[in-house]
Amino acid sequence: MVEQTLYSITQFYPEIIVTVTLCVIIVADLLTKKESHTTGWILLGGFVLAGFTLLLQVGRNESVFFDMIAIDPFSLFFKLILLLAGIFVILFSVQSRELDQYMNRIGEYYMLLAGMMLGMMLMVSSTNLLMLFLAFELTSLSSYVLVGFTKHSKRSSESSMKYIIYGAVSSGVMLYGFSLLIGTTGAVDIYGINEALAAGTDQTLILNISVLMILVGMGFKIAVVPFHFWAPDIYEGAPISIAAILAVASKIAAFGLLIRFFSISFADAGGISATGAWQGVEGIHWNLLLGVMAALAMIVGNLTALRQDNIKRMLAYSSIAHAGYILMGVVILAAEGLTSVMIYLFIYLFMNLGAFYVAMLFSNKIGSESIEKYKGLGKRAPLQGVALTIFLVSLTGIPPTGGFVAKLYIFGAAVSAGWIWLVVIAGITTVISLFYYIRVVRNMYFYGSESGNDPLQFNVWSNVILLALLIPTLLLGIYFAPVLEFARNSIHLFGM
Amino acid sequence: MEFSIFGIGILTWLVFVPIVGMIIILMLPDKNRNAIRWTAAGATGIQVILAAVIFAIFDRSKLGINDAESFQFIEKYSWITVEAVPWVGRIEINYFLGLDGLSVLMVILTSLIALIGVISSWNIQKMVKGYFALYLLLVTGMMGVFVALDFFLFFIFWEVMLLPMYFLIGLWGGPRREYAAIKFFLYTFVGGILMLLTMLALYFSVAYTDPATGQSVHTFNILHMMNPANYVEGGLLAGVDTTWRYVAWMALFINFAIKIPLFPFHTWLPDAHVEAPTPISVILAGILLKLGTYGLLRINFPIFPDATIYFIYFMAVLAMISIIYGALCAMAQDDFKKLIAYSSISHMGIVVLGIAALNTQGMVGGVLQMFNHGIITAVLFLAVGVLYDRTKKRGLYDFGGIANQMPKYTGLAMIGMFAALGLPGLNGFVSELFSFLGAFEAYKWITIISVTGIIITAAYILWTIQRVFLGKTPEKMSDLSDLTLREYLAFVPLIILIVLLGVYPAPAIELMNASLSHLVEFMNSGG
Known part of the structure; x- marks a missing residue:
């Protein structure tokens, strides 16, 4: 017992580092001057260090803390991109004007960010329903x-x-839903649930209800229709840096959790079949249900985004639509689908953070998030204008940008599994999405500015961060073999 | 046939020289406008030289089309290879370029028109740097489509053209440019998505056996997609004459028909042409439209011979409607640019009718018509541009008696107009004759009806000449100067080609004859 705990701790360094950083921030907040982002830099250091220790876990595939936490390539992949997103969000926060008048509480901000990151890292690796729920709540409470x-x-x-x-x-x-599931199967960890289901059960109705209920919670986190209503309001109200982390990291973590939970709990004895059908729970055609949810998210997200004037609201609806595209990959719960989901998430990280970042930079300078106010910005801020254009083009999915590759793989997975109707909907909605993305570009370039023509000044650091997001977005559109390789090697879930 | 410079194949140079030019332009200071212009001229000039080299050493006897061995100037490098993914097998995307008789003429046309576009862009004053950077990116996209033999690469180049074109129309265009730009973008993007889905379906249906390792490899290679033996058992597009193959053919056809543009997918063209600045209209009509018919011949025909034959009447009828409808619409216009736009629809219909004949005359006529129409409409748009620069007017009724004011200009423009009309001795006649001859063999009635389009064409062109060049000069237009040296530079090479190919079309026909005969044979035996 003690031995296993001690061993588990050695496999738990990344999370421990984030926790320690959290504590250090609390102390540092008391000791340092209030008017600086020192705590932010401490958190950045913590994330980087956690990232390095994560790299030491490459190739591990085991379960620690008495089957509570899985250390496998799958969780490694998700934790890495979560930390990457976290690092970018800290860099955004340091430059954010919105946070300026709250500098006396900035330590609290970074502490909560650390808590949220810890929650998300646990979300993608926990294999026990209790652990899973705790992680879920830790993330949620911090983000509230x-x-x-x-x-x-x-x-x-x-x-x-x-x-x-x-x-x-x-x-x-x-x-x-969890409690119903635990009650019917008598197990708390997902492997136990799988075993119990494989042995057969006559509680089909309750099982179906419980899984539907669980889908509600997860659907909420990934903001997919019909659980999406919160997203636009919350993105609009939240500071842009937080909207960015909600749209990117929180969504990524929720997808990690959803995939692990469903693919292990309801897997067949021989693993998931080629078309990704789940036989574990009878009664409802699960793939179809997820497919319909994905289709709805794509349709509702893209259509509603057309009418938005606030860029954060627009990006909120766009991220609902993107959740739909990603969910398309989850529908095909086979290797192809999972690989495509992971590629998508990786690319989505750069392009969506990029779009939020430029929105933040513009909001810092012109004090508005209205797309109408973007008129003439293409000329006043050439680099930022071009960058935003590329991010939006990538979100649309036009080559040669990363977004195209992401869509290519998702569409490819769906085509090869025979989900033609779903791909057709995805194709149509992609065309629709062009309208609202290009509207921003149009405003930036086709109109003269209404609020002065003086060029906007940005400091060198903000340009460096911008390029750090822009270059991968472009590069991944031309050469994506490494990501493909990385994603493909990371689909190994512990216990599959 | 191989030809490389510094170890890099000639086709790569051809495609990427504009990108190099673009990078140089982006590094030049904004104010140095002439350096920017000369860089663009240099990049496209190098392309013309490369195209001339290709014309000189191209082996006219090689077949190409579906046979990788007989393509020329081949460059094939592995781009993305991922080993054995479960259920998918090896993933392979190649950087695969090559030329055959079908593409060589298009490459020559593209390089020529691109250079002439730069010459006629010389007096663009607004955001010169951005203009030429986007222009060169557009040229890379177009050239890339004509030489790519990997579907993925083809698709990338195809979509690369979207954004530059959107900005070129939207930023440098006329009063309704914004509407025209988004309309162009949207139409093309819809087509692009259809092509993407078909491309994926093809990818998963086609797997060839790698001779080295014996592995089954999924591939985007267009040539492998033409071989029925490569279709995997149970694949979506496997078999012959299946519903899915028809659907896939139709999806691709719509994509290409939007580009051509064929009735009823043509409505973006008049808007785009009217609003685009002159050089962009030249590029649009001269090259972009040809991408559509080229795509039909490169992809639809040889990959889906069965479906092509199934839908061939449908294609011919659409072509017929385009010919007549385009000509009638052209007759009704009083805007010079719109008139040429509709005449393009009509003339591109002739291309489609020619290739739909599925015999060598029709096919040769069709492809030659692609080349000729590119040159002729370039001349016509340049002619409108010259008048517009001087008067800021495009209405046909605004002009009159230009012949007295600008006799040399009138001479050159009239040669272009007569070539569009199909006057024997000029290039338009040859290709239209071949197209109709081929088509007549295949579809008697459709061709007979289509030929009436020629009469309408004659009517609107003669009427236009009468309204613009003859008659009395309105008082406002009494001091128009004749062509400048720069304008001559743009006009003269095209006029020479119009006359030369009208009198002696053999050099162009020789280039493509072997490949197109092979394509016809392949279609008739495979389908």
């Missing part, structure tokens, strides 16, 4: 507070409130 961090802003407080209510209800429903 972060969304309302700019507390003098009415919108921010309002969105925090909304987020809590939506979030609490959906995690409650999910928890209920």
Whole structure:
């Protein structure tokens, strides 16, 4: 027992480092001057260090802490991209003007960010329903507070409130689902559930209800239709850096959790079949249900995004649509589908963070998030304008950008598994998405500025960060073999 | 046939020289406008020289089409290879370029028109740097499509053209440029998505056995897709004359028909042409439209011979409608540019009718018509551009008696107009004759009806000449100067080609004859 615990701790360094950093930040916040981002830099160091220790785990495939946590290539992949997203979000926060008047509480901000990261890292690796729920709640609670961090802003407080209510209800429903599942199968960890289901059960109805309930919670986190209503309001109200982490990291983590939970709990004895059909729970055609959810997310997300004027709201609806595209890959719960999901998430990280980043830079300078106010910005901020154009083009999925490769693999997986109708919907909605993405580009370039023509000045660091997001977005469109290789090697779930 | 410079194949140079030019332009200071212009001229000039080299050493007897061995100037490098993914097998994307009789003429056309486009862009004053950078990116995309033999590569180049074109119309265009730009973008993007889906379906249906390792490899190689033996058992597009093959053919056809543009997918063209600046209209009509018919011949025909034959009447009828509808619409226009735009629809219909004949005359006529139409419409758009530069007007009724004011200009423009009309002795006549001859053999009635389009064409062109060049000069237009040296530079090479190919078309026909005969044979035996 002690031995296993001690051994487990050696496999748990990344999480421990993040936890320690969290504690250090609390102390540092008391000791350092309030008006600086010192705590942010400490957190950045913590994330980088955690990333390095993660790399030591390459190739591990085992379960630690008495089957609570899986250390496998799958979780490694997700943790790496989560940390990467976290690092970018810290870099965004340091430059954010929105946070300026809350500098006396900035330590709290970074502490919560550390908590959220810890929660997300546990989300993608836990194999026990209790652990899974705790991780889920740790992430949620941190993010509720972060969304309302700019507390003098009415919108921010309002969105925090909304987020809590939506979030609490959906995690409650999910928890209920868990309890039903535990009750019918008598197991708390996903392997046990799988065994119990494989042995056969006559509680089909309850099982179906419980899985539906669990889908509610997860659907909420990935913001997929019909659980998406919170996203636009919350993104609009939250500071842009937090909207970015919600749209990217939190979504990535939720997908990791969803994939692990469903593919292990309901796998067949021989693993998942080529078309990814789940036989574990009878009664409902699960693939079809997810397929319909994906289709709805693509349709609703893209159509609603057409009418938005606030760039954060637009990006919120766009991220709902992207959740739909990613869910398409989950529908094909076979290797191809999972690989394509992981490629998508990796590329999505760069392009979506990039779009949020430029939105933040512009908001810092012109004090507005309205797309109408972007008129003439292409000329006033050439690099940022071109960068935003490329990010948006990539989100649309036009080559030679990363977004195209992401879509290519998702569409490819769906075509090869025979989900033609779903791909056709995805294709049509992609065309629709062109409208609202290109509208931003059009405003930046085709119109003269209404608020002065002086060029906007950005410091060198902000350009460096921008390039750090821009270059991968472009490069991944031309040469993507390494990501493909990385994703393909990372689909090994412990126990599969 | 191989030819390389510094160890890099000539086709790669041809495709990427504009990109190099673009990078140089981006590094030049904004104010140095002439250096920017000369860089663009240099990049496209090098392309013309390379194209001339290709024309000189191209082996006219090699077949190409579906046989990798007989393609010329082949460059094939592994781009992305991922070993054995479960259920998918090895993934392979190649950087695979090559030329055969079908593409060689298009490559020559592209390089020529691109250079002439730069010459006629010389007096663009707004954001010169951005303009030429985008222009060169566009040229790379077009050239890439004509030489790519890997579907993935083909697709990338195809889509690379979208954004530059959007900005070139949207930023440098006329009053309704924004509407025209998004309309162009949207139409093409819809086509692109259809092509993407078909490409994926093909990819998963085709696997060839790697002779070295015996592995089954999924591939985007267009040539492998033409071989029925490479289709995997149970693949979506395996077999002959299946519903899915028809669907896939139709998806690709719509994509290419949008580009051509064939009735009823043509409505973006008049808008785009009217709003685009002159050099972009030249590129659009001269090269971009040819991508559509080229795509049909390179992809639809040899990959889906069965479906092509199944839909061939449908194609011929659409071509017929385009010919007549385009000509009638052209007659009704009072905007010079719109008139040429509709005449393009009509003339591209002749191309489609020619290739739909599925015999050598028709095919040769069709491809030659692609080349000729590229040159003729380039002249016509340049002619409109010259008038527009001087008067800022494009309405046909605004002009009159230009012949008295600008006799030399009128002479050159009229040669272009007569070539469009199909006057014997000029190049348009030869290719239209071949197209109709071939088509007549295959579809008597469709061809007979289509030929009436020629009469309408004659009518609107003669009427245009009368309205613009003859008659009395309106008072406002009494001091128009004749062509400048730069304008001559743009006009003269094209006029020479119009006359030369009208009198002696053999050099062009020789280039493609072997390949196109082979394509016809392949279609008739495989389908």
